[in-house]
Amino acid sequence: MLWGGEQRSKARALSRVHDAVLGGDPAGLTPRTLISESWSRSLAAQVDPNRHEAPIVLGPDEVADRWARHPLSTVLPVLRETLVGIAEDAMHVMIITDADGHILWTEGAREVRRTAEGVGLTAGARWTEDAIGTNAMGIALAVDTSVVVHSAEHLVRTYHGWTCAASPVHDPDSGATIGSVDISGPLSIMHPAMGALVAAAARLAESELKLRQAASDELLRSRNMKHLIGLRGEPGALISPTGRVLIAEPHGLVPRRIDPASDRVPLGDGREGVLEPLEEGYLLRVAKSTGQARQPLLSLTFLGVEHPGAVLNGRELPLTWRHAELLTALVLHPRGLTAEQLALKLYGDRGNPATVRAELHRLRAQVGTGTLLTKPYRLCADVRGDFVAVRDALRCGDVRAAASGYRGALLPRSEAPVVREEREDLLAGVRRAVLTLGDAEGLWEFTRTDGGRADAEALGLLVRALPFDDARRELVVGQLRRALEADG
Structure with missing residues (x-):
């Protein structure tokens, strides 16, 4: 592991590379390819290495709202168990972003969090390469890879005293990147295995999301199997809201994924499938040739x-x-x-x-x-x-x-x-x-609309219905306070 003088020696070497390359006199000194390419993208976005600061683009309410809706909020316990204890012991901070690089969650030792907030490592800040230059979260999101950015590998000099390790997290349904997980802290105490640990935590989060998706798929299948059975032996399939085929009779009737925006689906045998919307997802059945024009x-x-x-x-x-x-x-x-x-x-x-x-x-x-x-x-x-x-x-x-x-x-x-x-x-x-049902999810959906956003009665019921550890509760309490103030 790199500690003390060894760590400072590496930081000085990277600083010489940073000064030489940006000064236009590299003299054979170049950063590793991943960092060099990120510097190029950042400079092309007109990031100033000497004066740039991470922009705060989301207010507290919007951060709370986005975090409550973000899939990574559901796997926070997995990330905490894997990373937070280590981060606190090692005086680091765990950071979670969305796919656009907005920091939605930070956690770790209080002292380091206070220092991190001072340099823009705080909820609501945007940490893409075009916003703040080369950094681990920005690279992870830009090129879809796990990465450690050490000291002067950061383009902006403000972060030369930091080392960051980040890994992207992917949606198990579409495979798209939904955010990143990062550990950041003072360069002098970063363990060399931290990058591998962060990557492992991201994969654990993806596994947990996949398990949750599988459970959701099974629930959807059980609720809607009656529609497939109702075809009475005719070919058909149950389709998820995003177009994944959950079950097909016979097997292989349709590809593994279809476009749910189309009401007609070509089948491999030349026939045509018809999509019928269900409460959750779709039922696909084979179109019948009746000779009559369909509406x-x-x-x-x-x-x-x-x-x-x-x-x-x-x-x-x-x-x-x-x-x-x-x-x-x-x-x-x-x-x-x-x-x-x-x-x-x-x-x-x-x-x-x-x-x-x-x-x-x-x-x-x-x-x-x-x-x-x-x-x-x-x-x-x-x-x-x-x-x-x-x-x-x-x-x-x-x-x-x-x-x-x-x-x-x-x-x-x-x-x-x-x-x-x-x-x-x-x-x-x-x-x-x-209001009659008093269900938390129904109240939550209603209070997201213009008609319910300032409804004090609905917000009050929702505050009482949400568990104290629900990430949405803080947002709703704020809404309720503003609604009551507006009512005088």
């Missing part, structure tokens, strides 16, 4: 949006707000409406049927005459709207599904009477349901 699939995203979204048979439609209001009215009245009725629902008493007919004419040009019928005006489509799903969940008494599906107000900028009435009904229905 177009119209998907609407109207809850809590800045711009309404619509997809018709996989083709995104550029919707105006007025067209979104028209579609809302038609979805809520599947038997159809006349131009006069639509004018009243969109404009109130000042509505003009001629104006509505002109808008309907433009909308029909977008969706096709076979999708928007006339006399009366009505939709001929399989409509899957987020607000429709919430309404259906409330009618069935499925509070969790209603709360998780309710992402905000229906077309929040619209003043059309038909939209305003449905918006108020949805908010009231979801609020009443989550």
